[in-house]
Amino acid sequence: MAGSPALSPSSTGWRAWLLSPEPHSRWQARLGRFYLGWRAFSRNPLAVIGLGIVLLLILVALFADVIAPYSPVAGGDLRTQRLLPPSETFWLGTDDQARDIFSRIVYGSRITLFVVVLVALIATPIGLLVGTVAGYLGGWVDTVLMRITDIFLAFPRLVLALAFVAALGPGIENAIIAIAITSWPPYARIARAETLMVRNSDFIASVKLQGASTPRIILGHVVPLCVSSLIVRVTLDMAGIILTAAGLGFLGLGAQPPMPEWGAMVATGRNYLIDQWWVAAMPGIAIFVVSLGFNLLGDGLRDVLDPKAAK
Amino acid sequence: MLDIQKLQVVFGTGRLRVDAVKDVSFHVEPGEAYGLVGESGSGKSTVLRAICGLAPITSGRVLVDGAEVTTPRSKAFYRTVQMVFQDPYASLHPRHTVDRTLSEPLAIHGEKDTETRILQALREVGLGPSFRFRYPHQLSGGQRQRIAIARALILRPKVLLLDEPTSALDASVQAEILNLLDDLRRKMGLTYILVSHDLAVVAHLCERLLVMRHGEAVEETTSAALRSGAASNEYTQSLIQASQGFTRNAKPPLQSLAG
Numbered sequence: 001m002a003g004s005p006a007l008s009p010s011s012t013g014w015r016a017w018l019l020s021p022e023p024h025s026r027w028q029a030r031l032g033r034f035y036l037g038w039r040a041f042s043r044n045p046l047a048v049i050g051l052g053i054v055l056l057l058i059l060v061a062l063f064a065d066v067i068a069p070y071s072p073v074a075g076g077d078l079r080t081q082r083l084l085p086p087s088e089t090f091w092l093g094t095d096d097q098a099r100d101i102f103s104r105i106v107y108g109s110r111i112t113l114f115v116v117v118l119v120a121l122i123a124t125p126i127g128l129l130v131g132t133v134a135g136y137l138g139g140w141v142d143t144v145l146m147r148i149t150d151i152f153l154a155f156p157r158l159v160l161a162l163a164f165v166a167a168l169g170p171g172i173e174n175a176i177i178a179i180a181i182t183s184w185p186p187y188a189r190i191a192r193a194e195t196l197m198v199r200n201s202d203f204i205a206s207v208k209l210q211g212a213s214t215p216r217i218i219l220g221h222v223v224p225l226c227v228s229s230l231i232v233r234v235t236l237d238m239a240g241i242i243l244t245a246a247g248l249g250f251l252g253l254g255a256q257p258p259m260p261e262w263g264a265m266v267a268t269g270r271n272y273l274i275d276q277w278w279v280a281a282m283p284g285i286a287i288f289v290v291s292l293g294f295n296l297l298g299d300g301l302r303d304v305l306d307p308k309a310a311k
Numbered sequence: 312m313l314d315i316q317k318l319q320v321v322f323g324t325g326r327l328r329v330d331a332v333k334d335v336s337f338h339v340e341p342g343e344a345y346g347l348v349g350e351s352g353s354g355k356s357t358v359l360r361a362i363c364g365l366a367p368i369t370s371g372r373v374l375v376d377g378a379e380v381t382t383p384r385s386k387a388f389y390r391t392v393q394m395v396f397q398d399p400y401a402s403l404h405p406r407h408t409v410d411r412t413l414s415e416p417l418a419i420h421g422e423k424d425t426e427t428r429i430l431q432a433l434r435e436v437g438l439g440p441s442f443r444f445r446y447p448h449q450l451s452g453g454q455r456q457r458i459a460i461a462r463a464l465i466l467r468p469k470v471l472l473l474d475e476p477t478s479a480l481d482a483s484v485q486a487e488i489l490n491l492l493d494d495l496r497r498k499m500g501l502t503y504i505l506v507s508h509d510l511a512v513v514a515h516l517c518e519r520l521l522v523m524r525h526g527e528a529v530e531e532t533t534s535a536a537l538r539s540g541a542a543s544n545e546y547t548q549s550l551i552q553a554s555q556g557f558t559r560n561a562k563p564p565l566q567s568l569a570g
Binding site for chain 2: 024
């Protein structure tokens with residue numbers, strides 16, 4: 001059985017407590033499960049690097065005030081400090097407004113994190129709910145919900161986001177809403193597929209025979225089985241979300257100046273690409289590293305959480 | 312306790328129509344153990360699923376305690392009738408601990424003293440409190456089936472529907488589970504309907520039984536008659552013979568068995 005690996009008899013203390021075959025409380029059982037997952041996860045060095053990058057992003061966003069040496073918005077002396085190359089005073093150089101690029105990237109991490117977290121918080125529950133309800137109830141509910149999903153899937157994400165932002169006006173909040181409403185359909189599809197696999201199983205039949213209501217079955221019994229594959233998918237999508245947000249920023253439809261959004265920063269750097277390459281390259285590298293981090297993390301999580309591999 | 316009158320179950324329509332159960336009637340007294348026997352596809356499991364609402368009742372009546380069941384079934388019905396499934400590897404939620412599995416029916420019916428009742432339910436099926444916070448993958452097949460039985464009994468039902476409760480287990484564990492079921496019936500005064508293809512299991516647990524074939528009732532007989540080999544029906548005879556295992560010089564099986 002995958003859940004009970006060879007326990008070395010010498011393991012003592014907290015490890016033995018975590019891996020105890022006879023947990024004494026709900027929490028011990030849950031933590032033990034979590035620990036087994038962590039052990040599988042940490043065996044994959046790339047996944048740990050991904051997790052490190054994501055944690056670093058969170059830390060930088062949290063402590064941006066402490067880390068950034070200059071203001072991200074107010075520039076220095078426009079006559080002497082414009083477009084300076086990386087140096088000891090300005091680690092990553094300055095841009096055309098004489099602002100420190102390093103400080104802007106540090107503050108920009110807040111915007112990136114904000115986008116990623118909000119999109120995940122909006123899109124995942126919608127997709128999960130639509131998918132599990134459609135899959136579990138079947139019949140006309142399934143048809144209606146899935147056709148709506150198909151309609152949303154038929155729109156190219158960036159184009160729908162563009163149309164949405166054009167209608168509501170540019171701004172980071174509208175960009176987030178636009179990305180969220182275009183990213184839930186794949187989650188609904190995944191959740192529905194997982195639901196179809198379990199809806200006719202005996203353990204769902206048995207909870208029906210205990211008289212459980214439909215919402216109780218969906219939320220308490222079906223959703224927990226769909227969550228792990230959704231977490232993997234959402235994590236892997238994070239890179240795409242960051243890129244879409246940066247793309248909207250680049251086109252001037254996302255974050256508005258003077259917000260230090262990475263995509264918008266690349267857009268301003270475009271004008272100086274040949275002579276002052278660092279203005280566009282530094283935020284570009286930041287986007288690249290964070291996207292890579294989320295992808296590596298998603299891959300690692302898939303190895304741990306994939307319901308087909310785990311028993 | 313349980314009265315099945317001219318039960319008919321049909322799946323699909325038109326060319327896809329399948330008559331799973333045709334005109335089956337039987338009566339089960341309170342405290343009795345009643346067996347349903349037959350080969351695969353004989354409709355015995357469908358009868359069970361129709362009683363508890365997992366399969367539709369196309370026509371006929373199902374009476375529990377003298378009252379006809381409603382569709383969908385009421386909460387009171389689920390407190391009276393519970394079911395144990397065939398495969399204990401599929402009937403427990405893989406992400407729920409034993410504790411969660413057993414507390415779910417109590418929560419649904421708004422019962423109090425969850426703590427004591429879970430421990431009592433575990434004790435009844437011969438498991439200690441150390442099993443309470445385990446996940447299904449930390450249990451053996453026999454232990455899982457005990458948990459499934461505990462879950463079915465925790466609401467104190469009067470009727471237990473057993474759908475081949477031992478056929479997914481190996482022989483020594485089968486005997487343990489059968490003895491446990493027998494003990495529980497005596498102690499709690501339960502009524503059983505046992506579905507099995509194994510005549511030995513049915514003869515061990517049940518007093519009376521119904522032989523089914525192709526969705527029809529073939530013969531109602533007693534397990535005493537079964538043990539002495541006195542079956543009036545040809546098909547029952549061939550089942551008895553088949554259950555005695557392979558013998559090199561046995562009579563060639565009836566043509567009808569192949570159908």
